[in-house]
Amino acid sequence: MISHPRQLAARLFPRPWRPALVLALLLTACSAAFAQRIALTFDDGLDPRKQPQAAEWNAALLNALDAAKVQAMLFPAGRVVDSPQGLALVRQWAEQGHLIGNHTYAHRNFASPRVSLPDFTADVMAAEALFRQLPGWTRRLRFPYLKEGDGADKRDGMRDWMALHDYRSGGVSISTSDWYYSERFAAWRKKHPKADAGKMRDAYLAHLWSRAQYYDGLARKVLGRSPAHVLLLHTNEINAAFLPEVIALFRERGWEIVAPEEAFEDPLYKQQIDTLPAGEGVVWAVARRAGRPGLRYPAEDGLYEKARLDRLGF
């Protein structure tokens, strides 16, 4: 049995082949220079009227980003943050060098037949009115629930409207059910305020890593390359608790965390994908258009995570 890598190398590469081994190692080292890139984005914002710990969680998220020297992008939903205290928390992101995008005011589902194109564009403009004075303001639209229209008229009408109003896409390549983990974490925390959260942290990190691996693998299959990724997270309790570990997880595994605008430069986010209903994560939508079998729908949902968290006792 060969247990040591050096023994394995000796077997695979007899002495005259050693230069080949050196070359292989060099190539591996070079490919590390082209590691996966990922930008962090956070949706929704916090509501101090309903979330007593809003200011504390906001500070935890910003401190984690600052300590790790990461620039992120916040996509606040107008109705969530539209109070003097809520807007003050959004302002802290802008003043600390993060970008602020548009996630609409009322956070409606554009795939609903009840939401018309004029309703939806009015809602985008209402959010812009709230945030456009902020230093990090950027005309990028993140569709609520990643839903970009239930019919071709709405989908294409919205694309025309965005082009006319100089809006670019705030698309996502890796979505996760971080919101579901956060709900379960919050419920468990309430019952066990002093308990060690290590098992929850590990389950959450494993979940994020598995979704990142899945979407990066899917991208390699359908695009033939690893794009600059955009990760969708939310401004919630679980990220306030574990964001330093989330950042460390990606870095330890060789992923580079890049600025949001660097990631959005990837041509992936400029694609106009003709799926219906339109939207979801961009890699998912490309895979669906390519007819790739086995894609789950909805792509990321709490229902896929429930059994695992039940088993762990959270």
Ligand SMILES: [Zn+2]
């Ligand atoms: Zn949202």
